[in-house]
Amino acid sequence: MKIGVYPGCSLTGSARDYNESVFALAKAFDIELVQVPDWNCCGATAAHNLNRELSLSLPARILATAEKNGLDEILVPCAACYSRLIVTQHELKKNPELKNRINEIIGMDYRGTTKLINVIEWIDASIIPNLEGKITKPFDYKVACYYGCLMVRPNKVLNYDRAEDPQTMDIVMEKIGAHALYFPFKTECCGAGLSVSRTDTVSKLSGKIIEDAVHRGADTLIVACPMCHSNLDMRRPDINKYWKSDFKLPVMYVTQAIGLAIGLTPKEVGLQRHFVKVNIS
């Protein structure tokens, strides 16, 4: 099986662990991931905060390149990139005049035909149905599934899961043997793109999420977004300082947990790259 993939910038740098676990899973399930050739940054928070046309043009270039190369479906593991790409499709479908303008800017023929797949949809469609007999080490842990914002909102655009108390990731985790806890902070914002420019705000918001997961007895948080991961994991010293605490709760990508359950080593799924030590193997 072959499918397109848009890794996005984080997966080549600070979320290398996520990238390794996505590709390791794909390999284990005989899925060939084909990168969108010469892909560019989606523009992230900065572009839509500062320039609307740029924030649509950068994703449109990526999507038009995928179309040109016959990639009808692309997996977008980063929830933030996924959001920028799908919002662009939505905006340009709604407004043909804007679509023409963006095509003029990028000098390409963007049509909007690519089907975008988030990581949980990919797992649901390609991993879960082939799981039988593959689980060698059930993920027998209590987990708090953290969806963050962009996996579920804006819900009218994404058309995916419910906006309050979503379940898709919880169901995936239960299928590999985990006990998914009731977790009311699962869609509260971690502080997102303010990580560098307002670290105190991020420490406060991310700390609330960790505190609640710890309070509910979670062994680990499960995430599907590199931005959430870096705020919850890499920013842990700032969080502990802000909250005068010593939270040691690890933060794992959903793909890492599945990888361990099917017998991949911690190293194969990039666990050694985390800032907060993961005592789960």
Add this chain to the structure above:
Amino acid sequence: MSHSEHSIERDSLAYAIEKHVEVHAQKCYQCGKCSAGCPVAEEMDLPPSLVMRLLQTEKSSNDDKVLRSESIWLCLTCEMCLSRCPMEIDIPSMMDYLRQRSRSEKKVNPKMKNIVSFHKAFLHSIQYTGRLFELGLILDYKRQSLKLTQDMMLAPKMISNGKLHFIPELLKDMPHITKIFKKTIVEGGSK
């Protein structure tokens, strides 16, 4: 034509918001759910529902307050307000418009300078390499914000964890990216 269009002041910010991003501030009936759910409302000078109210007055002094507020830059685009709004008012899209308008009118709140510097440094990085070069971004941000010692402790561990590149990954078709930036940022005057 929506009911609000024919009554709204043409030089008001609310009118511009309708025209550019099709968001109708007049639909807000002040239930306050946006402010209740907003993760940064307590840090804002104007919580989202108050921004809506000020826009509804269509007074230039209130429009000015909105464009000079900290709130528009603190907004995280988490989309919680839109998700819970009973009138489905797209506050996040409106915030994007307000930020751009605030910059073009040179009304950015001075306390928000670092947030804007970070966004600018981020876009610089993409403009020159096509993809985010995290090390370059941090150095550029430090230069602009003068926060020279911030996050010094992170770098060594990022390097040992293999999470920091020293050399940017350049796109093959960089002229294409340059052209996109030229047609949007440079010609649009939002550099």
